[in-house]
Amino acid sequence: MKISCGIDFGTSNSAIAAVCPGQEPRLVKSPEGKVTMPTAVFYPAAKELTPCFGMSAVQAYVNAERGRFMRSMKRVLGTPLMGSLTEVNGRNLQFEEILAAFIGYLTSLAEREFGAEIAQVVMGRPVHFRDGDPAGDRQAEKELRQVAEAVGFKEIEFQFEPIAAAYAHEIKLRQEKLACVIDIGGGTSDFTVIRLSPGRQQESDRRNDILGSSGIRIGGNDFDKDLALQSFMPELGYGSFYASRSSSSQQLTVPAGIYHDLAEWSKINSLYTYKTLKLVRGLKLQAEEPDKIARLEEVLEQECGHSLLGAVEAGKIAAGQQEEVCKRLEFIGDKPAIRILRREFEKAIEKNVGKISAAMGESLKQAGIKAGDIELVILTGGSTEIPAVQKSLCAFFPGAGVSQDDKLSSVGLGLAYDSMRRFG
Ligand SMILES: Nc1ncnc2c1ncn2[C@@H]1O[C@H](COP(=O)(O)OP(=O)(O)OP(=O)(O)O)[C@@H](O)[C@H]1O
Ligand SMILES: [Mg+2]
Structure with a gap:
């Protein structure tokens, strides 16, 4: 059975969703029964012990077990740190190995639940890993691809995280809408202006529906x-x-x-x-x-x-x-x-919120539309929970409806929908 998956490797939280042919994609549950898990790794000091991931890693740190705790590993992609060795309990590890261990763990959860190996993946990525640095951005994607190869994936595609979130929301629509997705996570804020329609869900090429995408490396x-x-x-x-x-x-x-x-x-x-x-x-x-x-x-x-x-x-x-x-x-x-x-x-976050608003304006500009043309605002990502952030961004679209379900898992699910479309 050919199963494909989508992986939302987030700065703070990650999710994996997979799909069997002929079925609907579904999110895979963590051992704690959650559809997302903290992007966290804990390497115990005792070398014979294996690392633990997600909530177990957080627990190990909270319980003050001896070892090295890591979070926000995504932020290292595209930076010089990625190529360097990091000392973990007397061992020198490459960041690539650490990322591969975490993403490999996510994948193993999906393989166990679906009872088969998964060779095809659509990895989510922010619109910009790095701001104003196209070479660094390409480098970051290349590094994430290498991580996915190291995990064992044979076919690897990428999709912008806000577009994935839009796909997850599209399933619930009854009529066509011009939407703006606002995804403010832990590490980045990403935007996309996209035409969503129940009739176009199955189409393999959605390029004409994506009118603009922008993003900035600022988040929670x-x-x-x-x-x-x-x-x-x-x-x-x-x-x-x-x-x-x-x-x-x-x-x-x-x-x-x-x-x-x-x-x-x-x-x-x-x-x-x-x-x-x-x-x-x-x-x-x-x-x-x-x-x-x-x-x-x-x-x-x-x-x-x-x-x-x-x-x-x-x-x-x-x-x-x-x-x-x-x-x-x-x-x-x-x-x-x-x-x-x-x-x-x-007041403390005001400057960064201003930069996020400016980045959102860029996707509207690319789309060549006025804010008033947007019919639906899709809020996703944990940082859109901050009322001041939500208020300042939604103020652009006074006439639009606002959808904000499944803030932490919509990207992962949308990536699996995309994998179904791409890998058949
Ligand atoms: N109620 C809340 N109020 C404010 N911030 C929140 C709230 N809930 C979560 N957050 C913040 O949201 C961020 C995590 O959101 P999310 O899981 O969407 O990010 P991510 O997908 O891991 O990151 P990214 O997409 O940027 O790689 C964290 O910074 C967290 O502190
Ligand atoms: Mg995210």
Whole structure:
């Protein structure tokens, strides 16, 4: 039996859907019974143990098991890090191997559920992996293809993630609509203007229906960073001062780079080095507020940067809904409490939200239509849950209907529909 699949390898969450000939595609459930899973890997410190993935990886990290935890691995595609080795528990691993292990795991879930090997895949991809860098973008796709080959796929096609989301929504339509898909995920924001119609679902060539596609490498991870730097990192000494060794009268700001890396999911692990720890210990001795630097030191020593950014992400989600949020950092000795005001959070992300709106305008421009021509707005991706983001984007289309079902799984399902169309 020839089964094909679609894989939504997302920055934060991933999904796989597969299809048997003559049947409808369906999403594959994780061991926890969910149709998506966190894009996460945990390599246990004991070499004889195999890595774990998704929710089990998150659990292993939360339970403070010894080992290396990784998230947002997609962000490495198309960057110099991809070709380099990363040290994981004393072993040197290529990022390609790590990505292949994760995508291989997803594939094995589908193969088990469908009871057959799967050789054909449509991989989702953002409209731009990298902004304003066509060569880097091609490189990123090439790397993802190599990962899929390493997993064992024989036929590999790519589809833009927002187009896949549109296909998943098209099934529910009763009449033709001019739609704009807004997909704001963890790593990227992607848009497509597309003509959807129940009658055209089976057509193999949809190029004439896709009027415009654009995207930008900004997503929920960047909102996490904005909020981290505004509300959390100052409590760990970000922006504070220390006295220069050469002249005791000279005040210097604590280097910002460490805090910027600590606020990025894909860079946290790079800070767990003796060199960084030594630098921070040196700063603490000269700092105006050594207690704050001591918190940073503790986060690095205990390797709990992912817990810190997890608290930021939870604060972000709560701040979308409430006027005021308080987050206590239980994993730091003195358990500092962070207060987030909704309007401050919205201010912190304002610049990135503006860039996202501008990128959306680009797909309308490509399509040669006015915002008023759009009849249906399809919201997908977890970051469209932020009310301020939703409001600012939907304001472009006052007359359009809004569809926002299956925000986390529509891309995966749509990719499987696309695989059915392409591989027959
Ligand atoms: N209720 C919420 N409020 C705000 N943000 C949310 C909410 N729920 C999820 N998110 C954010 O959505 C992002 C994950 O969304 P999603 O799973 O669509 O991304 P992804 O598909 O993994 O990423 P990408 O498509 O960019 O590769 C995370 O940044 C997460 O913090
Ligand atoms: Mg996505």
